Amino acid sequence: MTRNISRRDALKVLGAGSGLLLVHCGPIKPPQGEKEKSDYDWEKHSYAYVVDTTRCIGCCACMRACRAENDVPPGVFRTWVERYEVDEAGEVRVDAATHDDFVFGTTDTKVSKAFFVPKLCNHCKKSVCNQVCPVGAAYRTKDGVVLVDHDRCIGCGYCVQACPYGSRFISPRTHMAEKCTLCYHRITRGEKPACVASCPKGARIFGDLRDPQSEISVILKQQRFRVLKPEMGTQPNCYYLGLDREVV
Amino acid sequence: MDYVFPNELNVTWTVMIVLYPYITGLVAGAFIVSSLYHVFGRHELEPVARFSLVSAFVFLLFAPLPLLMHLGHPERALSIMVTPNFSSAMAGFGFIYNTYLVLVVLEVWFVMRGQFIARAKGTGPIAFACRAILLFNLDESAETRRVDHKIATFLAGLGIPLACLLHGYVGFLFGSLKANPWWSTALMFVIFIFSAIVSGISVLIFHTFVVAWINGWEVEEKCIRALGKYLWGFMIIAVSLELLEILSIAYKQTEEWEVLERLISEKLFISYVVLQFGLFSLVPFVFLAITALVPLGKRLTHALIWLASVMLLMQVLLMRWNVVIGGQLLSKSMRGFTSYFPGLFEREGLVVAAIIFTAPFLILWGFNRVVPLFPHAVSKVRTGMN
Numbered sequence: 001m002t003r004n005i006s007r008r009d010a011l012k013v014l015g016a017g018s019g020l021l022l023v024h025c026g027p028i029k030p031p032q033g034e035k036e037k038s039d040y041d042w043e044k045h046s047y048a049y050v051v052d053t054t055r056c057i058g059c060c061a062c063m064r065a066c067r068a069e070n071d072v073p074p075g076v077f078r079t080w081v082e083r084y085e086v087d088e089a090g091e092v093r094v095d096a097a098t099h100d101d102f103v104f105g106t107t108d109t110k111v112s113k114a115f116f117v118p119k120l121c122n123h124c125k126k127s128v129c130n131q132v133c134p135v136g137a138a139y140r141t142k143d144g145v146v147l148v149d150h151d152r153c154i155g156c157g158y159c160v161q162a163c164p165y166g167s168r169f170i171s172p173r174t175h176m177a178e179k180c181t182l183c184y185h186r187i188t189r190g191e192k193p194a195c196v197a198s199c200p201k202g203a204r205i206f207g208d209l210r211d212p213q214s215e216i217s218v219i220l221k222q223q224r225f226r227v228l229k230p231e232m233g234t235q236p237n238c239y240y241l242g243l244d245r246e247v248v
Numbered sequence: 249m250d251y252v253f254p255n256e257l258n259v260t261w262t263v264m265i266v267l268y269p270y271i272t273g274l275v276a277g278a279f280i281v282s283s284l285y286h287v288f289g290r291h292e293l294e295p296v297a298r299f300s301l302v303s304a305f306v307f308l309l310f311a312p313l314p315l316l317m318h319l320g321h322p323e324r325a326l327s328i329m330v331t332p333n334f335s336s337a338m339a340g341f342g343f344i345y346n347t348y349l350v351l352v353v354l355e356v357w358f359v360m361r362g363q364f365i366a367r368a369k370g371t372g373p374i375a376f377a378c379r380a381i382l383l384f385n386l387d388e389s390a391e392t393r394r395v396d397h398k399i400a401t402f403l404a405g406l407g408i409p410l411a412c413l414l415h416g417y418v419g420f421l422f423g424s425l426k427a428n429p430w431w432s433t434a435l436m437f438v439i440f441i442f443s444a445i446v447s448g449i450s451v452l453i454f455h456t457f458v459v460a461w462i463n464g465w466e467v468e469e470k471c472i473r474a475l476g477k478y479l480w481g482f483m484i485i486a487v488s489l490e491l492l493e494i495l496s497i498a499y500k501q502t503e504e505w506e507v508l509e510r511l512i513s514e515k516l517f518i519s520y521v522v523l524q525f526g527l528f529s530l531v532p533f534v535f536l537a538i539t540a541l542v543p544l545g546k547r548l549t550h551a552l553i554w555l556a557s558v559m560l561l562m563q564v565l566l567m568r569w570n571v572v573i574g575g576q577l578l579s580k581s582m583r584g585f586t587s588y589f590p591g592l593f594e595r596e597g598l599v600v601a602a603i604i605f606t607a608p609f610l611i612l613w614g615f616n617r618v619v620p621l622f623p624h625a626v627s628k629v630r631t632g633m634n
Contacts, residue, residue, distance in 0.1 A: 161576075
């Protein structure tokens with residue numbers, strides 16, 4: 001009569017094998033984030049962004065600059081400019097300069113009111129994209145910028161679905177979530193984001209709220225402003241001047 | 249005129265993300281049918297109890313495959329468990345899935361131990377594999393069987409809340425996204441649980457008939473009639489909840505309703521109104537009501553129950569499509585819609601989806617070759633031949 005091996009012994013062998021497999025796994029790396037200059041201290045800054053819609057002329061220099069600076073693939077956008085046209089009957093027509101040449105198409109509508117609205121990631125203080133990222137690849141830096149850690153992103157697209165502003169996309173090149181970084185590589189060197197630097201009318205304003213004399217600090221202290229979709233509770237860090245009620 | 253944000257022109261979640269909740273739904277539903285026998289003592293379901301449990305196990309094995317096909321970086325998939333972000337609903341997937349997988353594997357092991365022992369006593373590689381599965385212990389004394397049965401019942405009971413958690417959690421993934429008014433409803437996870445049970449019972453009925461026809465077996469009358477009645481009951485709850493959800497949104501007439509009304513009446517009119525609610529809810533409801541309430545001949549009853557199960561499988565698939573794809577057609581600008589139709593041969597296309605969905609049936613066929621899933625049906629044929 002053959003003697004059965006006990007379940008306990010068989011499980012011991014299985015357990016030892018699994019243990020060896022686990023030991024083989026390497027240590028877990030902490031988030032790497034964007035590489036910043038070594039002498040840069042992110043605790044000394046608190047960045048914010050203002051869009052003055054009354055100044056934007058829809059030239060889309062910002063979109064071209066962003067694409068060139070960040071090598072954004074065609075068909076996806078880190079920033080864009082929307083055109084709103086309200087006709088005499090009150091009907092609203094919206095489009096964006098998303099063609100390759102970044103120009104708006106002509107329209108034969110009789111317009112009673114028209115304006116442009118630049119859009120970008122709102123770098124929310126309570127960003128829902130950070131909340132939903134299953135692996136912690138989405139994070140907010142101490143100086144107030146929402147970024148994606150490309151050493152961690154698995155490309156699930158949950159953040160894309162969660163963002164109420166349509167600011168995120170899965171890059172057809174990297175297959176990871178991408179978005180506006182406020183040109184983090186530039187601002188940590190003391191430069192302005194490419195879109196801000198390229199705007200000929202000063203419709204895009206970037207600055208440090210820690211500096212009470214900065215243009216952005218003065219604007220937010222003295223002027224009336226709005227944020228997009230405040231009902232989402234995301235506390236956007238991108239503020240709009242002269243925003244029409246039609247804009248979402 | 250329609251306007252969608254520029255990054256919304258292409259939908260992010262494709263037919264693979266339609267397939268994922270569909271498969272987990274089949275898992276949860278099939279498991280609950282097996283538990284109706286193992287825990288609640290519904291003895292009329294005994295002929296399919298084992299089959300439903302193994303179906304749940306096999307579908308569960310394939311549930312993550314659509315997700316892996318979808319991920320931009322599937323090689324990092326395990327990060328969801330190694331470095332989870334616990335504020336994310338999605339981070340729970342790995343833990344919930346694996347807990348449930350372990351439970352189902354253990355239950356299959358304890359429930360099927362007798363069949364594996366019978367197979368392990370032979371010779372050849374399959375018999376050796378069975379011995380390995382049994383941890384080389386072929387003890388089948390009455391005491392061992394009693395303990396196995398006790399543990400299997402405990403696992404079946406524990407599995408019910410886990411099955412609800414697995415699938416309710418999938419509903420929560422969508423329902424918790426406040427940016428999308430088509431998804432953001434507290435009813436979403438409840439709807440997902442009940443539609444899962446509907447799809448699970450449907451796939452068991454469908455598959456039981458197909459297996460019986462192929463093998464020339466008699467279908468167990470009491471069992472099929474009971475499954476038909478359960479299906480009728482659960483489909484009434486599932487469809488009522490789906491209708492209540494849309495009714496409550498429509499009645500509140502919030503700002504979003506303007507655009508949701510257009511989504512329903514324009515973009516989803518065929519798939520949602522005509523097919524999901526019209527054809528594939530109403531007709532099976534009538535068929536199942538007739539089989540439950542009117543005394544009909546055996547052949548007609550079986551035909552109606554089978555047809556209802558096929559139509560309800562389509563209904564649940566359409567429900568998943570209308571939730572996952574429908575929600576993405578709606579722009580967050582609330583001013584327009586994008587469009588989507590899956591490609592045929594691409595990585596996230598229809599052919600791959602069909603392969604992923606068909607594969608569990610092939611595995612079940614292979615499983616049945618090793619250990620029989622329908623021992624009662626086999627004995628009936630033998631009795632008939634005698």
